[in-house]
Each structure stands twice: as structure tokens, then as C-alpha cells.
Amino acid sequence: MSNRGISRREFAKSAVAIGGAAALAACLDRGAPDVPTGTDDPATLPARQHGWSESLATDDAGNTRLSRHHVLLLLDYEGDGTPTDADRRQVEDALRSLERAYEWSTEGLLFTLGYSPAYFERFDAAPAGADLPAPEALAPFEDPELDTPDALLHLASDHESAVLAAEEALKGSRETVNDAEMAATFDGVLSVTDRRTGFVGAGLPAENQDVDGIPDSDPVPEESPLFMGFKSGFEGNQASEDRVTVDTGPFAGGATQHLSKIRLHLQQWYDQDTRDQRVSKMFCPAHADEGTVEGVGENLGTDSGMDGCPEDVVESSRREGVVGHSQKLARAREDGSPTILRRDFDSTDGGQASVHFLSLQRSIADFVATKEAMNGTDVAENSAVGQRVNNGILQYMTVERRGNYLLPPREYRALPSPNPA
Structure with missing residues (x-):
């Protein structure tokens, strides 16, 4: 101090x-x-506005670390x-x-x-x-x-x-x-x-957890980079900058961006759920059964280890009664790779624990498909898992705002026309 x-x-x-x-x-x-x-x-700077990855710091495992x-x-x-x-x-x-x-x-x-x-x-x-469509609600249970x-x-x-x-x-x-x-x-x-x-970053969430949405028991670990107590942004779970970059047309070299403001409700997460339940909901039940995740997950290296979770998410949900957040998202891949690049971070704006979920993708449709996988509606319809309860981390979040944006390449970033070329 x-x-x-x-x-x-x-x-x-x-x-x-x-x-x-x-x-x-x-x-x-x-x-x-x-x-x-x-x-x-300016020629020494990336042609892509979103060209951050080569300039970001990395952690001990080699994952890029956001500012x-x-x-x-x-x-x-x-x-x-x-x-x-x-x-x-x-x-x-x-x-x-x-x-x-x-x-x-x-x-x-x-x-x-x-x-x-x-x-x-x-x-x-x-x-x-x-x-670049107008933003809209992306689940039947949200009204942003x-x-x-x-x-x-x-x-x-x-x-x-x-x-x-x-x-x-x-x-x-x-x-x-x-x-x-x-x-x-x-x-x-x-x-x-x-x-x-x-x-975002180890220490910051723990020191700023005295806000609505987090229990008074100071449960956020000091080593956690995010309020929910686990590491995120593993390289293996992220699309590359090449994958999210628009590759044709006058905005080639740009990307689309989605921004959500998500309010967190972590009283049950920390006060009622056990450690194994949190691991099951954030990753998958197999990770909890096998003790795969140590601490906040630093031991996982550059991948959350979804290869060790059942591929048939619906069948696994019927058997376990719970499905993991990462387990669902592993289905939203193209040729085995994710299609969105997350650059989200926590917030205490308004005295409330929240997440500004910021993602980059070639097409907003890529984000919509990823969100559909996260919703787990097929899991809820075909197992005892609820639409939000035990369905990953959905019950701990409320989407308050959504917005869609186009990030032009650097040469067209200043008030572009619809066809600047």
C-alpha cells in the first residue's frame, strides 16, 4: 500500500x-x-488498425497479454x-x-x-x-x-x-x-x-472487487486477470489476426468489431458454487473430474484443453447435467480454428462488476455464430440443462448493450466513405 x-x-x-x-x-x-x-x-506501423498482436506483451506460456x-x-x-x-x-x-x-x-x-x-x-x-448489420439481441433471454x-x-x-x-x-x-x-x-x-x-491483468480484479455483483468476502484471487477467477484469452482459443481480417473489397485489411457491455452477477458463483462447479461451468465437467485446472489456469499453457472434453456436447450434458462455457465455444470453429479474436476486459463503471466484451472478426456473422454456440439452446432443448442454469456461465451475466463497428485499414480510418477506394 x-x-x-x-x-x-x-x-x-x-x-x-x-x-x-x-x-x-x-x-x-x-x-x-x-x-x-x-x-x-507511418509506414513502420501495421496497415491494419487491429494489428496489435506483434506489439503485445506475452505471458510465460507465450499467450499475448492485453494492455x-x-x-x-x-x-x-x-x-x-x-x-x-x-x-x-x-x-x-x-x-x-x-x-x-x-x-x-x-x-x-x-x-x-x-x-x-x-x-x-x-x-x-x-x-x-x-x-456490418445493425446490432440486435442475440438470444431469447436478452434485451440489450x-x-x-x-x-x-x-x-x-x-x-x-x-x-x-x-x-x-x-x-x-x-x-x-x-x-x-x-x-x-x-x-x-x-x-x-x-x-x-x-x-485486465493479475491483481487488478482482486483489488477492485468491492463493487456490486461480487460478494463481500473478497473472493477474486489475487493472481486472476478477470473477475470470474480464471485465465482467459489462450492463444489456442483465439482466431489469428489474419483470420479476422477482411480480405476483399475496399476495406480489405480491416475487420469488424463487436462490443457488448455485460453485467456480472457473481454472488452464487463464489458463495454457493464449489470450485469443481466453477471449473465445470467455465471449462467442462471432465476438467473438474480430472483436476485439470490448477489455480486460475496458468498450468493450461496456450490452450484451455478442450481436446480432453467430450465432443458430443449434448450427450455429455445429458450425462453430467451441466455444460462448460469453453466446451460449447469449441463447436464454433472453422477448419478447427476459432473465428473471433477477443480483446475484452473487466470494468467497474457505475460501481458494478461488468465486462466490456470486445471481439474482432472478418464478418459480424462469425460473431453471431459464436454467440449461438455459447447460448447452448440445443443443449437446453435436448437435456436437463436449463437455458441459462448450468449452461456454461450464462446465468451469471446480463447483456446490457450491444454495438457493431467496422475497423477500416489504417489508410481509411478517418471518416471513411462507404467505398473509399
Whole structure:
């Protein structure tokens, strides 16, 4: 603990969640980190906005590790009609300023800027060659609000000061970031309509579990990177960046993005369910029977081990009375590989334990198919497993919001037309 009565990690999460110039100043007052600077040559950066993987840190097993701090800004275009060339230049100059200020890495700053179906409606045309439907409820038991901003900016860094400073600079509240001058801002072109924040990484969930949705017994393990107490994001369970990248049309090199806000209800998860029940529901019953998962699952290496779980999920559910979350998702594969790349993280926005589930895929249809497998409706219809009870981790979650976005390749990221080529 620090001499101010709050740990550095807890303060970092709180600063990012609060946001604003005062939070940034308080953050820097505790010591400005040595954040590596960026580049003047955009050709050295990935052509894909979502080209993060080679710049992410890795854990001991070789799984890529997401940045610890995240800010999501939902944005609306302030102009009338379609964007002007001047507005496009302003947005591009602002983003290039961040790339000069910060290295493209977890130690520096990573970001994407995506556009919704509502944005493209101003052109009376859908984005050419991209599957970008309007968001909708994806299960009979959910009733989410549907996000329809024009754009979504995702900022990520291991340093809380980096995401906060970048956010303030884009809003026009700072002239410099990381000792580099901002050539432009979003001011007058893109305005913030909603702000969401979060974190991922060992220690952060445990230190920030004093929120609604988690029991008062402080059950989240210190070593867990997520509120539910298990490791996630195994390389073997993730699609590659190549697999999620649009490969034809003017937006080739881009990707589609889905963002859900999911509220967590973990009282039963921790206070009533046993360790074996949690392992059964998160992974599969066979993992619980055989003691496959140690601690938060670090021993699993780069794969959650679904090869050790029965392939016939319905038959297994009839026999066991429960089906695992990972067990269901293993069915949503193409040629043996997953079709979505998860970059989700936990949150305490509004004093409530939640997950901002962010995924990348070539087509939104890939996400819908994965969600259908997660729903386990076929399991519920053909076994004693309920539609939510004992059906993976569904009973511990409520989907509150959904939104779909297109991440253009870097060259078209600034207020694109439906056919920028």
C-alpha cells in the first residue's frame, strides 16, 4: 500500500474510471512513467488498425497479454451530412499525433477507430464488401440497449497516464502528450457521447472487487486477470489476426468489431458454487473430474484443453447435467480454428462488476455464430440443462448493450466513405 492508503494499481483503475484532466494530473503527481515515444514514419506501423498482436506483451506460456488499462469513447460526428475532406484531415492529423507521441505497444499506446452502421447511413450506402448489420439481441433471454454512435475509439496501454492523456488531447484539453505536440484534435469534428473504461491483468480484479455483483468476502484471487477467477484469452482459443481480417473489397485489411457491455452477477458463483462447479461451468465437467485446472489456469499453457472434453456436447450434458462455457465455444470453429479474436476486459463503471466484451472478426456473422454456440439452446432443448442454469456461465451475466463497428485499414480510418477506394 502507498502512504496515501491506496495501492498504485487500485489508484490507476480509479483514475482511468474517473477520467478528465484532474484524474490525469493526480495520476502524474504520483510519478510520470517512462513511456516510449512513437514514430514519424507511418509506414513502420501495421496497415491494419487491429494489428496489435506483434506489439503485445506475452505471458510465460507465450499467450499475448492485453494492455492493462482501457478507455472506450463512443463518438458522434458533429457535421451536417457527409464528412468533409477538412474534417478527415483533422481526424487523421490527431491520430498521427498520438502515433508520434507513443510507441505502438502495450508500453506505449494502442488504439482503433471504428464506425457503426448508423455512421454509414448518412451516405445512403452500406460499407462496400463488409458485413456490418445493425446490432440486435442475440438470444431469447436478452434485451440489450443497442448502441448507435457514429464511431468507437478504443485506447489501450499498460500506463494509465497514457490512455488518460491521449483522451484529453483528442478532446482538445492538452496541447502535448508524452512531450510531443498535438498537430490536431477531434474538437469540432467528433464529440464524446459515452465513455467506458476497464482493466485486465493479475491483481487488478482482486483489488477492485468491492463493487456490486461480487460478494463481500473478497473472493477474486489475487493472481486472476478477470473477475470470474480464471485465465482467459489462450492463444489456442483465439482466431489469428489474419483470420479476422477482411480480405476483399475496399476495406480489405480491416475487420469488424463487436462490443457488448455485460453485467456480472457473481454472488452464487463464489458463495454457493464449489470450485469443481466453477471449473465445470467455465471449462467442462471432465476438467473438474480430472483436476485439470490448477489455480486460475496458468498450468493450461496456450490452450484451455478442450481436446480432453467430450465432443458430443449434448450427450455429455445429458450425462453430467451441466455444460462448460469453453466446451460449447469449441463447436464454433472453422477448419478447427476459432473465428473471433477477443480483446475484452473487466470494468467497474457505475460501481458494478461488468465486462466490456470486445471481439474482432472478418464478418459480424462469425460473431453471431459464436454467440449461438455459447447460448447452448440445443443443449437446453435436448437435456436437463436449463437455458441459462448450468449452461456454461450464462446465468451469471446480463447483456446490457450491444454495438457493431467496422475497423477500416489504417489508410481509411478517418471518416471513411462507404467505398473509399
